[in-house]
Amino acid sequence: MLEKPVTVITGAAGGIGLACAVHLHGLGHQLVLVDLNQSHLEKAAQSAGLDAGHTLLVAADVSREEDVQGYVHAAIERFGRIDGFVNNAGIEGTPALIEEQSVEVLDRVYAVNVRGVFLGLRHVLPVMRAQGAGAVVNLSSLAGIMGAPTQGVYVMSKHAVIGLTRTAAVEAASGGVRVNAVLPGTINTEMMRRIERDSGNGAAAESANRAATPLGRYGEPKEIAAVVAFLISPEASYVTGSLYTADGGMSPF
Numbered sequence: 001m002l003e004k005p006v007t008v009i010t011g012a013a014g015g016i017g018l019a020c021a022v023h024l025h026g027l028g029h030q031l032v033l034v035d036l037n038q039s040h041l042e043k044a045a046q047s048a049g050l051d052a053g054h055t056l057l058v059a060a061d062v063s064r065e066e067d068v069q070g071y072v073h074a075a076i077e078r079f080g081r082i083d084g085f086v087n088n089a090g091i092e093g094t095p096a097l098i099e100e101q102s103v104e105v106l107d108r109v110y111a112v113n114v115r116g117v118f119l120g121l122r123h124v125l126p127v128m129r130a131q132g133a134g135a136v137v138n139l140s141s142l143a144g145i146m147g148a149p150t151q152g153v154y155v156m157s158k159h160a161v162i163g164l165t166r167t168a169a170v171e172a173a174s175g176g177v178r179v180n181a182v183l184p185g186t187i188n189t190e191m192m193r194r195i196e197r198d199s200g201n202g203a204a205a206e207s208a209n210r211a212a213t214p215l216g217r218y219g220e221p222k223e224i225a226a227v228v229a230f231l232i233s234p235e236a237s238y239v240t241g242s243l244y245t246a247d248g249g250m251s252p253f
């Protein structure tokens, strides 16, 4: 990788995305930060102390193909290449038993978590292939390898991210491009706060999550960022198509 690699991060105004930005910025990456709302991106970048000279902020909805083309185009126009891609934007949807879940929730979660990840790969991989190098990290979840009551739609979407990761890895390997997935457990972000609130008893949900985690606590976004940074880096040069759980020991595999 070059001395100042260029990395695109989607969902970069949120907990894990912003932590990835901070970590990679500290390692000297030039960043393209993508999220739905420009002013949220500006606030996030400012609060994290990201250097405006090496950071491009792009408002885009990852579920819309023209927006995805837009952030890829903006990255190339500004920096001329894309070395790393953190395909991170995601939503949890509204919890419900399968028989009570609405098709609208299914479609929205799929639009962001599956179509958004697919479109990111569809438009970033050709850039990396043309460079003959690049590394992608897709954000799946423990929900990508386990079932979870009332989370069926989210679980399906995160299983799909694993299928995409494995396929992209074998398709892109000959082009010098690596593709891996990170599977976080319960991480301290706004998404986790919403999941706790939606459960109807936030305190009970939090203590159940802690009890189910051998390390006895939630993970911090920076602990996911560290795994992402490793997978993006040349240190992981022989790692592709892999699933990295970062879950405090929660998964029994």
Ligand SMILES: NC(=O)c1ccc[n+]([C@@H]2O[C@H](COP(=O)([O-])OP(=O)(O)OC[C@H]3O[C@@H](n4cnc5c(N)ncnc54)[C@H](O)[C@@H]3O)[C@@H](O)[C@H]2O)c1
Pocket: 010, 011, 012, 013, 014, 015, 016, 017, 034, 035, 036, 060, 061, 062, 063, 088, 089, 090, 091, 092, 112, 116, 139, 140, 141, 142, 183, 184, 185, 186, 187, 188, 189, 190, 191, 192
């Ligand atoms: N927090 C956890 O415990 C946890 C666990 C496993 C996996 N994950 C995954 O990690 C990723 C990041 O989660 P987080 O906890 O940081 O969530 P978060 O809600 O804090 O941040 C998600 C960000 O994605 C953005 N986003 C949502 N829809 C978008 C769209 N259509 N286009 C562009 N941006 C969009 C949001 O605006 C937000 O800034 C998600 O894919 C999530 O499913 C999180």
